[in-house]
Amino acid sequence: MEKRTLQTIGFVGLGVMGKSMAANLMKAGYTLLVFTRTKEKAEDLIKEGASWIPSVKELAEQADVVITMVGYPSDVEEIYFGEKGILAGAGPGSYVVDMTTSKPKLARSIYDQAKEKNIHAVDAPVSGGDIGARGGTLAIMAGGDKEAFDALAGVFEAMGSNIKWQGEAGAGQHTKMSNQIVIASTMMGVAEAMVYAKAAGLNQEEVLESIGTGAASSWSLTNLAPRMIKGDNAPGFYVKHFIKDMGIAIESAEELGIETPGLRTSKKVYEAMAEAGEEDSGTQAIYKYLLARS
Structure with missing residues (x-):
């Protein structure tokens, strides 16, 4: 599978935890692209240098890594699948990382569809709440190919301090x-x-x-x-x-x-x-x- 240098990160979901996680990625030196349903939610990050992208597909087209941190499995399905979804926009060799707490079966589905397009998919839910998100000390539990997990080490280290690969796709969610x-x-x-x-x-x-x-x-x-x-x-x-x-x-x-x-x-x-x-x-x-x- 093709691999690429990871510098530009697209982040979807700027809630209580997501906004701090995205901010920590910028502090670590990554170029940040963000998508939110309302641009106002991204204003603080835009002022710090992030770029707001009007759709998840366009964001995926421009990013080396797409990180999602949304509310529910239904939200995950909506943003990943279909003609306007992340997997439709992401290029070969790019990485998609769902950090939402979601269904193990859905993580496996994303992995399978991503693999068909030569995209590396990792499920990596987190624990630590707003405190861990702000401090960059989240526990990150990852599932997917070990090679993809290793390639994302720097990205994960910008957001967490207890980072572990748990096994194949879905293992992070389990x-x-x-x-x-x-x-x-x-x-x-x-x-x-x-x-x-x-x-x-x-x-x-x-x-x-x-x-x-x-x-x-x-x-x-x-x-x-x-x-x-x-x-x-x-x-x-x-x-x-x-x-x-x-x-x-x-x-x-x-x-x-x-x-x-x-x-x-x-x-x-x-x-x-x-x-x-x-x-x-x-x-x-x-x-x-x-x-x-x-």
């Missing part, structure tokens, strides 16, 4: 599902612990100091429990997107023939939160939701 399964039950536990500490009349900050370095320690406890206590529900990761992820994980688990009771319980709670008006809140709003019902 790894992210494992990640989300852990987080689903962990977030329930963190929120319940903070509600319990408050009900017991304890100083929640001091409780965190005690349990944060022991067996209960986790990223969620360290980074999101303080936000819970302060009432800061700004989205580092949206409730609505977490529900989407949990749905994918449940579907994938069913295909593998395994049970996920903790995941299913967490999804029910988050769906109730969304119905109560918290779908655009950060996932840490689960504390607010449980506290109100205690």
Whole structure:
């Protein structure tokens, strides 16, 4: 398969995490092209030197690497496939990297169609939220050909610090599902612990100091429990997107023939939160939701 020097990166999806990821690519010296449905979302990056491209197909025609970080699997399908999609515009030897948390089967479909056009496709979902995106410390879980992963090393290093190749196409998404399964039950536990500490009349900050370095320690406890206590529900990761992820994980688990009771319980709670008006809140709003019902 033809390969090329990777300098021009096209980025699709400038949400809570995507904008910071794109900014870090520019800081690393890459030429950045961006596409958003509304140009206004890209204004900050344009001021820093990025170029806005009016369609994903045109962006793919001009980029060595196209990175996508959108909301849902349906969004991924829309931008990759069809006459106006990324795969229609990308040239031989170019790279397409979907960093959206999406379906493993969809990652495999993108890989198969890309390979027919001599395009290198990698699925590389991330973990670390807005904090990791801003700091360039995201965990990046990649699936696809090892040679393609190795060629993208510099690109990934501009956005993350824990970067691992997990296997063939779809393996990155399967790894992210494992990640989300852990987080689903962990977030329930963190929120319940903070509600319990408050009900017991304890100083929640001091409780965190005690349990944060022991067996209960986790990223969620360290980074999101303080936000819970302060009432800061700004989205580092949206409730609505977490529900989407949990749905994918449940579907994938069913295909593998395994049970996920903790995941299913967490999804029910988050769906109730969304119905109560918290779908655009950060996932840490689960504390607010449980506290109100205690």
